[in-house]
Amino acid sequence: MSLRDIEELLFERGVIVSYETVRRWCDKFGAGFAHRVKAARRKPGTTWHLDEVFVTLRGEPYLLWRAVDQHGAELDILLQKRRDKAAAKRFFKRVLASCPEAPHKIVTDQLA
Structure with a gap:
């Protein structure tokens, strides 16, 4: 979702702000x-995949490493060139x- 999309959603709900204000809120x-x-x-669960x-x-x-628990909750991801x-x-x-x-x-x- 872009900052302008958020600006539009807020406008539909009666909040008038610019996308720049939304960006500042995100930063802050x-x-x-x-x-x-x-x-x-x-x-996290006791079994990790x-x-x-x-x-x-x-x-x-690139190589994308991913770790999830048995409930499917993502524990971490890492993207790198080396394997x-x-x-x-x-x-x-x-x-x-x-x-x-x-x-x-x-x-x-x-894993090898």
């Missing part, structure tokens, strides 16, 4: 709101750091 309140939403998220897939962006191949042991370790450490508890079981698609 966005980080704090995102932090509260993340803190209120449900605690780690997956990797190659995607092409602007004609170049090696160090990259996998870095992503796994990042996922572990973002969650309060380590999983009991990790399911992969035979």
Whole structure:
């Protein structure tokens, strides 16, 4: 949804603001709101699924790493060019750091 779309939605509800004001609100309140939403998220499940897939962006191949719990809640994603042991370790450490508890079981698609 664009800033102009938000401006239009607010106008339909009787709030007259410019898209520039909406942008300033996003800059001012966005980080704090995102932090509260993340803190209120449900605690991740005990089984995590780690997956990797190659995607092409602007004609170049990238690797998209994704971690989800057994409920389908996305724990973390990472997009990078490299596919090696160090990259996998870095992503796994990042996922572990973002969650309060380590999983009991990790399911992969035979990452090699």
